[in-house]
Amino acid sequence: MATVASRETRGARTRSFGGCTTCRSRHVKCDEGRPTCAMCHYFGLVCGGYGKDLFFDSSERAGRFRRPLLTEKERENMCQRLVSSVPAQSTQHLLTQIDEACEKAAGGQEIQLHCGPFGVFRASQLPRADSPCTAIIDPLLESRDQRSNSPPQGLTGICDDLTIPLDAPHSPNNQQLIWPVPENHSEQIPNLPSLPPWNNMEIDLDHIEEVIGGASFMQSADLNHFVPPPIPAPSITNNIHSLPHNATILIKHYSTTVIGLMTPLRHTKTPWHVLFIPHAKNCLSGLTLCENLNHASLTAFYGTLAISAISLGGLSKADIWFQQGRKYKQRAAHHARHMLETAYDVPKTAKYKSILIALLTMVYVSMFSDNGDQTEFYFLQTEKFIRLRGLHRRKSRKVRLLHHCYAFERLVYESTFVGDVNSTQRHHVRSSVESSGLIHYSQDSLSFRLPRCINLAVEMLRARNREEAENDLHIERSGIWNATLYPEIFGISESWIFLLSRVIRLGRERDASEGSDLPNPLTVKEFVTQAKAIEKEINNLQRPDLSSIQSQDDQQHVGNMFDAMKYALAIYFYRKIYDLEAHMLQIMVLQVRNCLLQCESVGPNVLYGSTGYIWPAFIAACETADPEIQLSFSNWFKTSAQRSGLSTFTDTLANIERIWDEKGSVDGVSMTWHDLVK
Template identity: 50%
Template sequence: MQQSQENDRRRDELGTLRNRSFGGCATCRKRHIKCDEGRPTCSMCQYFGLECGGYEKALFFNLKNAGQERVVRFRRPLLTEAERKRMSDWLISSVPPKSALRILAQIDTDCDDASSAPDVHVFHGPFGAFRSKQPEPQPQCQPQLTTASTTSPSVQESESGESSSTATQELFDSNDGCFSSSDPTLSPWTQDLVQAIYNQSDQISVPASPEFWNLVIDPACLGGGLEDSLPMSESQGFASGPSLSSQNYHFPSEAQQNWPIIGQNISLATSNSDVVPQDAVPLLKHYATTVITLMTPLQHTKTPWHILFIPHIKHCLAALTLGEQLDHAHLTAFYGALAISAFSLGGVSQCQAWIAKGKAYRQRAREHVRLMLQTAYLVPKVAKYKSILMALLTMVQLSMFAGNRDQTDCYFLEAEKFIRLRGLNRKKSRKIRLLHHCYVFERLFHESTMPNDENLPQRVHVRQVIESSGLAVHSHDSLSFRLPALTQWSNLDEAMSKVKSQELGENDLHLEQPGEFPPTLYPEIFGVPEPWMLLLSLTIRLGKEKENAEDKHNGHSDRDRDSDSTLPLQDFLVRAKAIERRINRLQPIADKSRVYSSSGDLQQSHNNTGSDLRVLDNMLEAVQHALAIYFYRRIYDVDSSMLQQRVASVRDCLFRCEHADPTVVHGSAGFIWSAFIAACEADDPEVQVCFSQWFKTCAQRSGLTYFSDTLESIDRIWQEKRSCPDGKGVTWLDLMKKEKLNKGFGSIAAQLS
């Protein structure tokens, strides 16, 4: 008994360890060894020098009623291997694997809910169900079926070893009267499928399954995320092979007659249209394919929008589709992205309906962000830190696209307060650091176009809240964009070469402290080195020091509370000379492969090295010239006639980018900020026309009004210059102070999360 139990135990262990296969070659199966099923011959046969028997006989059947002869019959494939592969590829591309069971369950539900009408057809993807009609008995077909199952000559010929294609043809011929594509027991789509397969021998032509080519119509297919509803070529399914779509097959005309007419406007069919917007899928797809090109000049798939924002929005769509409850942070990001995409689509198509939908989604996003901020600082927390920060950054972008500068500033301040109170005192993951970099990058470009408004009520309120919380000690920069109290301003080069610690590099939020921080993410996200952003921050701070001194000299007592601590002239000049020297010595990224290799897309970058690196080089050159223009006008107030060479250089960089890749809207913050700063100083009418044309082209391609709004602001500056006797001294900052513009300039920080 003990020996028997031991044998059973060993047998169970062998059974769990050995993976038996019924698909080996004939030689390996005969020798009872494991076959790797390699083609055209397996490795085991090659190793032992045997002739591989092949895979003709896949499954064997030992018929119990075959009499004494014990005839062994085997099943042959109905179609050739190439045909079966094409059909398998089509099925895999028709429905995402994660959604197959969900679609089948949806079909069961639809069938249960179907009426008792005789004509019921339910189709989701390649699967379908229909109500079968019992046909009248057909005696003439029965003998053929019986013969085919016993001693049909055609079957016997196939058993004797003829090719599978011959056996298939004979099978069709022998059952011509029974297995017809017009069989009433088959659904219309199945009839078309049979007719398409039998009538075309060269290529499998599968009629489009109803609701497949617009798979996004079915909300059941969206539970696994938006990638399940996108073509496989755009997701992760077929990275190594050609993508399959309806264009890969030629459908017979009789098959096309039963196809449903799918409307041009893709909508999301759901039982509760108040929960899932009908236009969510096309809007989010447009956001992921078009709007995202405005975020960064880099084309790899490891940007914060690919890693964080788009998956976050997909999750919201899937959860809403399945009827789940989402917090206000998720809904803010979701409706904010829908609003941005709708505004873009409305501009591209010149359709007011999309504009109206964008306004409706924007209003819903505002309602949710208001409710989110009421509970953002509660303990225990209601929403995750990343979700709240993504919601705030989305609202920043939305307000910029709407041209509302006041709202943009308020959302920036809310994001700053949230980061300083909840983000700087915690351990920062890579994803959190990505979000912080997105905020700072946009905030600096936004702040560069702001007058010295540190005494505005909302800014004072944010400073007071942060200081009273006791968490300001975690911030390694000032709360009011003031210059750092450095002792080595005479040797800024030495200070810039020092390496920052991890804590200093992460908590120097607005880049106040000079130094190098190797783990920075700016090159990976935006293609811009951190020292460039640091010099922009120092120039902004020095400009505010200058305005403080001017306001104090002019007797303005309502300025910043620290305006009495203005810099002496000598200290101001020392700092200005140090920053000027560093700007003129800026060098591009030495190893641009780091932009891609650290993101895991180095191989992908090699495929697009030419255009991507040309765009990156031109953007960096444009930023460098624009930063110099900004410094000389903001700090030294140099006459614009002395800056025309740099203005022309920025124009040339923009048009070289257009020539390198005319299909992409190069509207990220690095481009539009550089274009704005240079265009405002352009004196030559021909150069002004070039900048005007660039903004108009970007507005047409993106559909977003912030390009045209910014151009309107530039036109005002040009008109002011032409109308004033000394118009060359007029700057964009002068015009902003004069008119208190509430739109146009809010789109300068064009790139947002």
């Protein structure tokens, strides 16, 4: 009964927009075959054909759809009438006259041609008296004028007075702010494969109505409280046709190489396959069709190009790609600022998923370009947007995928964050959420406080309901949530994410209690009890279910990567909470190193999921003083940098080598990476 009620509440929806009348009335998928569809033939039904209607909706809430104006039979008859309207003996003569007129025309001269069944080749102005086209007279038009300008029989309603100017100016409502793009120098870069033309544009048909309530919580003055470091705004041109010439190459590289770095899994259901790439392709098609895209779409589009260009620059060692990456990053940041100024407006200026994709794209751009200040800024803006616009809504699978991506990256970021946890930016985000009236939707604390628990082992076995699990943004509460998406995105269990969150919170409690910054701090007994419970659960962590992965090699690869994450989490716990000396952690350091080396042999070109596993390599490498083991970690980072083209590997290795040097120059046995990074 609950299922029936929920279906009635949602209402029936048509599964095929352009299907035949029969399939649409039956709410089944139609293959849209012509003149009749195969589904009706399969079920033995009479195909109702396709309606004679045309529908375009270019609003931001709807997609772009077209349905045929005429039936298949009517279009065939129209083609036959058009062909028969031109005498066979004069067709070649007319084409020759048109070619001669075009060849004689001066450069930039407007030409008005009245040849052809429709006479469609007309300029926006009348031709000059000396125009070579004035001597060309279309006998078809003369005969039509003699018939009182009546259109051919059967074509009533089709406009044959279409004016197409050669250089049509764009009205203010249709102007686009398109960034100037440098020339495409990809032919100068060796070893780059030639790519086919862009023939397969995917349009996102998911235009489900999003329910957004409440008032606007972002004021224009709010952005002045904290902004990312100043970025020089690039010059803007109104030439709507200035599209990125290398967008096809960059999106292709992103979909074939960069995505493989995000996840160790090789299926096509990751958030990047079903959300980020289709969104980028949709934006490219929109720019090609001269549409006015919102700032959220342009942010995601140029951010994607920036990531891909940075990767290509690292692979090809060509400075032109680095220059392109920097320019695309500037454009993305420019649109991101305008996007945030109106992100909370009512009515909304962009879809929730579009803004969230744009924010996450800027997070990845900042992370891969090693800009800590911008990474902090976009993480906090993403958290604020989710809490104010995402937690109170019903979450589709796509929205949950985006929330999972944010939570994973944010917790990994917080684990190595050495800045001020009470900074002005963080305080502003907390204040905005608390004053919005939506704070009760958040199932976790806004400041990474550690919740009190009686028995962690028992609490981790309880089943969580959907609302609690989906609105526990930073995975504060314990329990089992079978619908979690972490295993199919990152190949890790949600228990690992939960324990990492608990270690971060316990470490914050410890640091704050030493400085007396927290109200109601933990007692020593509570701290030890919590620490022992977390330690036990880390040691008992089990691999997630990998039965859905068909290839045994892929299962071994994902299993090795999970083991590396588990051992690194143990190292992180013992260093952060118990402050054990480095020589007591060497067994786990070796285990992490061995797991990474085993994963290297899986693919000759790409180490799948390598960007997500910089963290375990960093945590383990910082704790070793053995030159041989240090060399192993150093080679892993260098190899990953060569395979990915991303500088984040070399930047992380530089920080590790600095830590090694400082530990060797002082009595640093008891020092942690946390102390050295400061």
